Amino acid sequence: MTFQVLISDPLNEDGIKPLIDADHIEVHMLTNLSKAELLERIPEYDALIVRSQTKVTEDVIEKGERLKVIGRAGVGVDNIDLDAATERGIVVVNSPDGNTNSAAEHTMAMLMALARNIPQAHASIKNHNWDRKSFVGVELKDKILGIIGLGRIGTEVAYRARGQRLKVIAYDPYLTEEKAKQLGVQYGTLDDVLRKSDFITIHTPLLKETRHILSAGAFRKMKDGVQILNCARGGLIDEDALYRAIKSKKVRGAALDVFEEEPVKNYKLLDLPEVIATPHLGASTVEAQENVAVDVSYDVIRILNGGLPQNPVNIPSVSAEVMEKIEPYFNLSEKLGRFIARMTEEPIEEVTVRFSGSLTELDISPLTRNAVKGMLKPYLGEHVNDVNAPFLASRKGITINESKTSRTKGFTNLITIEVQTRSSAKTVAGTLLNGLGTRIVKIDNYSVDVMPEGNLLLIRHKDQPGAIGRVGSLLGQYDVNIATMQVGRSNVGGDAIMVLTIDKPIDKECLDDLRNIPNIMHVIPIEL
Numbered sequence: 001m002t003f004q005v006l007i008s009d010p011l012n013e014d015g016i017k018p019l020i021d022a023d024h025i026e027v028h029m030l031t032n033l034s035k036a037e038l039l040e041r042i043p044e045y046d047a048l049i050v051r052s053q054t055k056v057t058e059d060v061i062e063k064g065e066r067l068k069v070i071g072r073a074g075v076g077v078d079n080i081d082l083d084a085a086t087e088r089g090i091v092v093v094n095s096p097d098g099n100t101n102s103a104a105e106h107t108m109a110m111l112m113a114l115a116r117n118i119p120q121a122h123a124s125i126k127n128h129n130w131d132r133k134s135f136v137g138v139e140l141k142d143k144i145l146g147i148i149g150l151g152r153i154g155t156e157v158a159y160r161a162r163g164q165r166l167k168v169i170a171y172d173p174y175l176t177e178e179k180a181k182q183l184g185v186q187y188g189t190l191d192d193v194l195r196k197s198d199f200i201t202i203h204t205p206l207l208k209e210t211r212h213i214l215s216a217g218a219f220r221k222m223k224d225g226v227q228i229l230n231c232a233r234g235g236l237i238d239e240d241a242l243y244r245a246i247k248s249k250k251v252r253g254a255a256l257d258v259f260e261e262e263p264v265k266n267y268k269l270l271d272l273p274e275v276i277a278t279p280h281l282g283a284s285t286v287e288a289q290e291n292v293a294v295d296v297s298y299d300v301i302r303i304l305n306g307g308l309p310q311n312p313v314n315i316p317s318v319s320a321e322v323m324e325k326i327e328p329y330f331n332l333s334e335k336l337g338r339f340i341a342r343m344t345e346e347p348i349e350e351v352t353v354r355f356s357g358s359l360t361e362l363d364i365s366p367l368t369r370n371a372v373k374g375m376l377k378p379y380l381g382e383h384v385n386d387v388n389a390p391f392l393a394s395r396k397g398i399t400i401n402e403s404k405t406s407r408t409k410g411f412t413n414l415i416t417i418e419v420q421t422r423s424s425a426k427t428v429a430g431t432l433l434n435g436l437g438t439r440i441v442k443i444d445n446y447s448v449d450v451m452p453e454g455n456l457l458l459i460r461h462k463d464q465p466g467a468i469g470r471v472g473s474l475l476g477q478y479d480v481n482i483a484t485m486q487v488g489r490s491n492v493g494g495d496a497i498m499v500l501t502i503d504k505p506i507d508k509e510c511l512d513d514l515r516n517i518p519n520i521m522h523v524i525p526i527e528l
């Protein structure tokens with residue numbers, strides 16, 4: 001099988017070489033597709049790679065029936081409908097580090113150009129004017145640069161700004177006073193940054209919480225004559241409010257690389273002489289473009305080959321080292337999930353996946369996701385995968401808990417899944433036995449030793465003479481061979497269970513007959 005990859009925005013050709021050279025992958029570079037053309041072509045592709053131009057909206061994702069991965073050759077994924085991708089089990093990957101340096105350098109270039117009116121002076125002299133008095137600038141030295149969002153790019157800007165002898169104050173919800181000290185920046189709240197800065201540069205992602213973070217209210221709090229930079233995302237600044245703040249002289253000037261609408265259609269703000277601008281060039285360097293294309297190419301190859309990506313956006317990343325250690329438990333966690341789903345006859349409201357023993361030293365969240373996947377698959381079908389399982393569970397109103405305990409309970413490792421329904425609770429636990437493979441070792445309160453494979457029958461019965469024999473002979477009448485049988489009971493004559501491994505699935509008639517045997521309360525066929 002050959003995977004088809006569509007690249008719909010211009011990408012560095014050297015950077016996509018790994019993809020072009022990969023076996024069983026065919027690359028199609030079709031830039032400038034209209035939305036209608038993209039919708040028409042997308043069903044043919046297994047992977048889509050974009051930059052910021054292509055809008056990967058819900059309808060594109062819906063039409064992309066074969067899509068397994070969407071690669072963003074850059075950082076911002078606000079042009080991709082992440083919920084729609086997650087819901088359909090499509091992994092979204094990006095290149096979080098590939099263009100950091102370029103974007104930071106572009107911000108510094110804009111800062112200096114803004115302070116010294118370089119674009120305006122350049123335009124003037126190119127127009128054959130010798131005008132020196134219109135372009136008097138301000139120095140950066142000893143001024144205060146406020147940074148909103150001290151992530152990768154914000155931090156790089158802070159380092160460079162200190163080289164220009166600016167004082168830096170920064171706000172980021174994840175910035176601690178201690179970290180700020182290490183970075184040589186002053187720690188502030190958003191209000192501190194707005195009130196104290198001579199220049200304000202913004203480096204956050206565009207999220208619901210950050211949209212219009214620089215609004216009319218924010219501009220009111222700023223110093224008179226403040227200068228604003230945005231090399232992160234259009235939409236972080238309310239452009240109408242910025243226009244008014246410049247007109248009223250509250251804001252002395254602004255340097256913008258990104259806009260609420262791209263390409264820009266309304267030039268009202270850009271036509272102000274105080275505004276300098278570039279058309280979203282922050283990541284446009286040879287180096288950055290090669291980096292991001294290489295990163296995304298390798299992740300797309302990994303996913304198409306069934307591997308785990310290095311830079312996933314919609315699933316937590318797992319290092320190769322951790323993956324190697326947890327891999328043997330992958331199969332077990334999914335099977336336990338599948339088993340408990342079949343055991344449970346009412347809608348599941350809450351699931352708790354408990355890990356005990358040496359497993360607890362590892363990042364076990366992929367195992368939890370896999371257990372939830374196993375639990376949902378019998379009901380939601382094959383489209384449930386590691387990416388969308390927690391999303392689909394929460395949409396069904398199922399709460400997922402994960403817990404770790406170092407208590408070993410007699411097993412080196414144990415994965416226990418407990419589910420809660422409206423009226424009952426169920427438990428199944430499994431382990432990996434050294435050299436012997438996986439085993440289910442507990443079903444509710446009964447200790448068992450069952451290989452989680454093939455066709456199983458879970459039978460709940462009363463511990464009465466003859467029950468086991470009748471089950472055996474009835475299966476014999478239906479020509480169903482029993483490979484293994486485990487029996488557990490709470491007390492003599494009380495509730496008991498049988499777990500049988502049979503050589504072929506039973507039919508409806510056989511199931512009804514089993515259910516009619518005296519003292520048999522429940523019979524559940526489980527295929528693992």
Ligand SMILES: NC(=O)C1=CN([C@@H]2O[C@H](COP(=O)(O)OP(=O)(O)OC[C@H]3O[C@@H](n4cnc5c(N)ncnc54)[C@H](O)[C@@H]3O)[C@@H](O)[C@H]2O)C=CC1
Nearest residue numbers: 075076103149150151152153172203204205231232282283
């Ligand atoms: N102009 C261009 O061509 C480029 C633009 N970008 C954009 O730059 C932005 C930053 O990118 P990176 O530094 O790589 O991302 P990052 O994820 O490393 O940093 C973003 C920071 O923003 C912080 N943040 C989130 N919400 C916040 C809030 N409400 N207030 C203050 N801080 C908040 C986060 O805690 C994080 O530290 C993104 O929007 C990205 O899309 C990135 C590369 C090139």
Ligand SMILES: O=C(O)C(=O)COP(=O)(O)O
Nearest residue numbers: 051052053074075076283
């Ligand atoms: O990486 C980002 O977030 C960027 O904004 C770069 O966008 P681009 O790939 O140049 O369209």
